[in-house]
Amino acid sequence: MSTYHHGDLRAAVLAAAAKMIEKEGLAGLSLREAARRAGVSHNAPYRHFPDRDSQLAELAAEGFRRLGAELEAHSGREMGEAYVRFALAQPERFRLMFGAQLRHERHPALREAAQQTYGALVSAFRKDGAIADPEKAAAAAWSLVHGLAHLLLDGHFPGQKSETFVRSVIGAVRFATATIPARP
Amino acid sequence: MSTYHHGDLRAAVLAAAAKMIEKEGLAGLSLREAARRAGVSHNAPYRHFPDRDSQLAELAAEGFRRLGAELEAHSGREMGEAYVRFALAQPERFRLMFGAQLRHERHPALREAAQQTYGALVSAFRKDGAIADPEKAAAAAWSLVHGLAHLLLDGHFPGQKSETFVRSVIGAVRFATATIPARP
């Protein structure tokens, strides 16, 4: 049988692109190079993705699905730690998921995957009957761990990637709370 | 006098680039086009910036300086609200400041500007004598407002850009705290 038809070019191209992103960052990715590495001509991928953004959106959606699964395997504060760990383990994928200007309304699969991730958080808060407004609590918790992960990745807390720092910051929410609400 | 020498090409190019970014996003920016709009040839800017990243770093540093000034004009929870307001008012600039893969170690001016912003937060917490560990508290507060701003920009809280939502999420830190620390 001929190898003219690749068989699963879509998956092969995505895998190559993922490898490139994790190695050199989003800026280091080109569709042409990804196609080359998958062993096809530079525009064969256009049979599977209408354009570059759609390919990135698929990689991002993949990331959201993995993150969601990771979160669902934990609960409470460990959920927050898992979130940060995910970001630190695959920084470029994480940046792609959030940093890129992928307009979610144009990529339904991406939107759906992202909402599933949020859902995992909300339902965890819902299980705790003591929470009056689980969605708002989830929004605050997500904000905290997301900001922490992002700022760590960007190097804004120099030399502080250790688990203990992460734990103490997540724990320090109570701390910050004590002062922030004070209004002059 | 001849107009051969632009006079302040550096500022003109930065202004053109800023306008392009705020209009079309980072992806919509090209050095060549910015130079065109400043009325010079496509590589005149190379007299002022060694490469594209350095130009982006300068725009980002500018953003950090403005954000720092904005924060210093407020205190307490209003500081957090000002942070989110800044992000929502100039989303693409905010994304550039954080989202781009600008390696801070290569751009000292950027690093300095970013640290000044963090400094504004820390010193605000330091003024409150009741805080045992102001740096950790500032890290938590920054994480929260940064994550909130970022997730709002990305559309993860659909239809929730109102000031009241922002206030309630910032206020809800106490809420989230009550559950996150619980360990199974």
Add this chain to the structure above:
DNA sequence: ACCTGAACACCGTTCAAGT
């Protein structure tokens, strides 16, 4: 010192053509 114009090695995307 500051700017130009041509050139190089890339992009993403399109389109006619091949199997």
Add this chain to the structure above:
DNA sequence: ACCTGAACACCGTTCAAGT
């Protein structure tokens, strides 16, 4: 249906040359 090769209009960057 799936892939190729040539072509188009762009990039960022470099370099010799002009004023």
